[in-house]
Amino acid sequence: MDHPLRLAQQPEADALLSRSPLAALTGMLLDQQIPMEWAFTGPYTIAERLGGDDLDAHEIAAYDPEAFVELCARKPAVHRYPGSMAKRVQQLCQYLVEHYDGDASAVWRDAASGGELLGRLTALPGFGKQKAQIFLALLGKRLEVRPEGWREAAGAYGEEGSYRSVADITGPETLEKVRAHKQEAKRAAKAAKAAKTSEKR
Numbered sequence: 001m002d003h004p005l006r007l008a009q010q011p012e013a014d015a016l017l018s019r020s021p022l023a024a025l026t027g028m029l030l031d032q033q034i035p036m037e038w039a040f041t042g043p044y045t046i047a048e049r050l051g052g053d054d055l056d057a058h059e060i061a062a063y064d065p066e067a068f069v070e071l072c073a074r075k076p077a078v079h080r081y082p083g084s085m086a087k088r089v090q091q092l093c094q095y096l097v098e099h100y101d102g103d104a105s106a107v108w109r110d111a112a113s114g115g116e117l118l119g120r121l122t123a124l125p126g127f128g129k130q131k132a133q134i135f136l137a138l139l140g141k142r143l144e145v146r147p148e149g150w151r152e153a154a155g156a157y158g159e160e161g162s163y164r165s166v167a168d169i170t171g172p173e174t175l176e177k178v179r180a181h182k183q184e185a186k187r188a189a190k191a192a193k194a195a196k197t198s199e200k201r
Contacts, residue, residue: 057102114153137167
């Protein structure tokens with residue numbers, strides 16, 4: 001069975017990401033300083049350890065913080081920094097409970113414009129502008145959430161035919177294209193930094 005999201009590169013984890021808005025948001029939150037597949041497998045790992053086949057924002061928000069850190073740190077850990085990321089996942093769920101009654105899809109369901117949706121995403125704990133734009137592009141490109149102006153609000157990540165982020169990944173081939181783009185961007189940034197340093201001498 002094919003799924004709109006293929007970010008974990010693991011069928012069960014991708015199935016959860018595709019059907020659970022909270023899992024998709026949580027995977028995006030975890031996607032920093034570790035390989036993408038590891039980050040997006042995290043929601044499935046958390047769901048399994050909570051004894052279910054989905055994530056519940058109310059359950060995670062109310063979970064004992066120390067016990068939730070232990071759950072996330074258990075091997076295989078959900079992140080390289082399981083303590084700090086467990087705290088962020090709980091903060092995200094607490095915010096969703098407070099502002100959206102625990103319904104992650106409500107963040108984007110009735111957004112009237114791309115700008116409004118971007119504002120809602122950047123307000124989420126752990127979501128800076130770049131992460132919010134990438135997730136907005138993921139919603140538009142993979143999950144058909146397309147309020148007016150969504151591509152513009154997503155910036156470069158919203159461009160059609162680009163391979164910049166997780167929003168452009170549909171399988172192993174596009175994953176390699178995104179990785180190549182990121183490596184090229186790193187090389188360019190390094191070269192620019194070196195040129196700037198030599199100018200100062």
